[in-house]
Amino acid sequence: MDAVDRSILRELQRNARMTNAELAQRVGLTASPCLRRVRQLEKDGLIRGYRAVLDHDALELGFRTYVTIVMHREDRVTVERFEREVADLSAVIAAYRLFGDPDYLLLVAVQDVAGYERLYREVLCNLPGVGRVTSHLVMKEVKPDQGVPLGGERHP
Incomplete structure (x- = not known):
């Protein structure tokens, strides 16, 4: 390249x-x-696809939260099942497996706090192997996703 x-x-x-x-x-x-x-x-796989960037608020999905998850069971079967179930959740915009503690970081978008409370109580806390779920509510988007840095951009 x-x-x-x-x-x-x-x-x-x-x-x-x-x-x-x-x-x-x-x-x-x-x-x-x-x-x-x-x-x-x-x-070559450098471009994986094309998509529109949508406005969360206009779609009434403006309540966003980052969710950290600590697993209490991390055997292969439990982790695979957990990851499959998370991948199937439409409210989960992105999900990452992390090194150390916490084990996972999810970005969730729902309509409002009541919608998140239902997702939290009925789904997230009941996923396989979950020990602890912590929510980090988004107050304000300071910098939206700008894509992958490719050189020529300002770095610290």
């Missing part, structure tokens, strides 16, 4: 709906080589 590929990826992260001609112009290529590079990036 060279600097042109990085530029293509950076531009597509900003706006994946632009035409190939516009993308080519932004990265300094003609349309055909640009399209070939995009197709190769897709084939």
Whole structure:
């Protein structure tokens, strides 16, 4: 992957709906080589797909919370079942297995606090192997997901 590929990826992260001609112009290529590079990036798995970024509040899913989970049982069968069940929960936007304590970090989006309380009580606390569930309510989104850093961005 060279600097042109990085530029293509950076531009597509900003706006994946632009035409190939516009993308080519932004990265300094003609349309055909640009399209070939995009197709190769897709084939190589660097581009896994395209999607719209939706407004949580407009969809009435503005109550977001990060949930940490500590497992009390971590045998293979329990962990696999837990992860399958979490992956099937539509309210869970993202889920990560962590090193150390806690064991998992989930990002959850629901309509309101009552909806989260139901999810917490009826689902999260009853997942296989769960020992402790802790909620960290989002007060304000300071920086939304901007995509993967590809070089040229400001770093600390």
